[in-house]
Amino acid sequence: MIDITTALLVAVFAGFVGSLVGLGGAVIITPVLTFLGLDIKLAIAASMVAIIATSSGSASSYVRDGLSNIRAAFYLEMFTAVGAVIGALITSFISPVYLYFFFAAFLTTSFYGIFGRRNREFSEVKQDGFARWLGLEGTYFDKPSAKNVDYKLTRPAAAGPGMFVAGIAAGMLGIGAGGFKVSIHELVMGMPSKVSTATSNFIIGMTALAGASVYFASGLLYLNLAATLAIGTTIGATTGARVLPRMRNRTVKALFLIVLAVLIVEMLSKGVTLL
Amino acid sequence: MSIRSATLQLGISWILRIGVVLSVLFEASGLLLDYLQTGSASLGFSDQSIWRVRGGNFFDFALTTVRSALTGLTSVELVSLGIVTLMLTPYFRIIAAVVYYGVEKDWKYVAITFFVFSVITAALIIF
Numbered sequence: 001m002i003d004i005t006t007a008l009l010v011a012v013f014a015g016f017v018g019s020l021v022g023l024g025g026a027v028i029i030t031p032v033l034t035f036l037g038l039d040i041k042l043a044i045a046a047s048m049v050a051i052i053a054t055s056s057g058s059a060s061s062y063v064r065d066g067l068s069n070i071r072a073a074f075y076l077e078m079f080t081a082v083g084a085v086i087g088a089l090i091t092s093f094i095s096p097v098y099l100y101f102f103f104a105a106f107l108t109t110s111f112y113g114i115f116g117r118r119n120r121e122f123s124e125v126k127q128d129g130f131a132r133w134l135g136l137e138g139t140y141f142d143k144p145s146a147k148n149v150d151y152k153l154t155r156p157a158a159a160g161p162g163m164f165v166a167g168i169a170a171g172m173l174g175i176g177a178g179g180f181k182v183s184i185h186e187l188v189m190g191m192p193s194k195v196s197t198a199t200s201n202f203i204i205g206m207t208a209l210a211g212a213s214v215y216f217a218s219g220l221l222y223l224n225l226a227a228t229l230a231i232g233t234t235i236g237a238t239t240g241a242r243v244l245p246r247m248r249n250r251t252v253k254a255l256f257l258i259v260l261a262v263l264i265v266e267m268l269s270k271g272v273t274l275l
Numbered sequence: 276m277s278i279r280s281a282t283l284q285l286g287i288s289w290i291l292r293i294g295v296v297l298s299v300l301f302e303a304s305g306l307l308l309d310y311l312q313t314g315s316a317s318l319g320f321s322d323q324s325i326w327r328v329r330g331g332n333f334f335d336f337a338l339t340t341v342r343s344a345l346t347g348l349t350s351v352e353l354v355s356l357g358i359v360t361l362m363l364t365p366y367f368r369i370i371a372a373v374v375y376y377g378v379e380k381d382w383k384y385v386a387i388t389f390f391v392f393s394v395i396t397a398a399l400i401i402f
Contacts, residue, residue: 001317001318001319002317003317004306004310004316004318005316007318038320039320049358049361052362052364052365053298053361056294056295059291060288060292060295061288063287063288063291064285064288066281066284070284070287070372074372074387074388074391075387078387078390078394081394081395081398082394084398085397085398085401088398088402133383205368206368206369206391206395208365209362209365209398209399210394210398210399211398213333213398213399213401213402214402215328216330216331216332216333216336216402217331217332219327219328219329219330222318222324222326222327223326223327223328223355223358224306224309224326224354225318225320225326226358227302227305227306227354227357227358228306230298230302230357230358230361231299231302231303231306234299
């Protein structure tokens with residue numbers, strides 16, 4: 001039987017890592033709690049609530065510091081929210097087995113894309129007309145280089161369908177899908193890594209809210225577990241949010257690549273188990 | 276950063292902070308009260324558990340929680356209030372953005388944020 005202290009420690013770690021790389025932490029919490037003997041469905045249900053805590057805990061600082069791009073977040077959330085609802089609706093009819101392989105392939109492509117850019121601290125982006133029309137740009141104070149960084153984003157039309165797929169992954173698999181979102185922000189829109197992490201953390205709370213509502217009706221949600229995990233991820237995320245602004249974009253990318261590699265292995269192993 | 280976008284950032288940041296602090300306070304008080312009453316820090320899961328959410332959508336759960344809380348606060352009600360506050364925090368941030376862009380007459384983003392608000396509201400009602 002899992003006790004409150006164990007669940008709390010797992011959640012603190014998940015919230016801390018999640019706030020640094022733009023994830024909700026479900027990809028850490030669910031496998032660890034399942035390994036400790038908890039039914040996977042109960043772990044997923046409680047994790048969905050914990051994702052909201054990671055998002056709010058970290059985004060409260062990121063938004064204040066100007067690291068989250070609110071316009072980009074709401075534009076992209078249009079696609080992710082619809083994807084999450086459709087994902088949750090079709091999850092009863094479609095077996096997730098092939099999805100795990102599809103998402104593993106998607107994340108592997110992202111891994112190579114970000115790996116190729118791992119040494120870029122700041123990159124110049126040529127903004128397209130649609131991104132200009134949406135006003136997708138911003139400024140943040142970069143603590144390591146002690147200067148204001150102006151950045152522009154591009155290709156929102158291509159990022160939209162990508163975020164829709166991320167939403168489907170979130171709805172079907174019971175995750176925040178931060179790994180997908182950060183990849184799309186960086187590879188498609190040219191978002192700086194720290195802005196990408198902070199914007200993903202802002203978005204995942206809204207996506208998880210749509211997904212978490214499914215579990216209220218399912219009878220799989222236990223409030224004592226959900227609350228313990230939420231307290232833990234809040235502590236971890238608020239701590240992580242103090243660390244991220246001091247990190248270099250390159251360090252954030254390196255950390256994200258490690259998490260991405262773990263995610264790929266996790267997706268593949270789940271797919272193979274279900275075959 | 277313009278003064279206008281700084282206002283939105285500050286507003287949303289405060290909503291998030293208040294939501295986070297309140298939800299953690301409610302959740303921690305409820306879990307502590309339960310520990311003091313039962314003397315157990317184990318997380319048990321059974322169909323009869325007082326902690327299990329039994330059906331209904333989120334708004335049903337929120338209304339039932341608020342009604343029960345008005346008559347007295349038990350450990351379960353405190354934790355429930357924490358979960359409701361936690362889940363309403365991102366919801367209120369969307370509403371704040373709709374209102375802000377409306378006041379700014381930025382109709383493009385009023386449409387975008389209102390669309391997000393509608394989809395999330397539908398999800399909270401449907402499921």
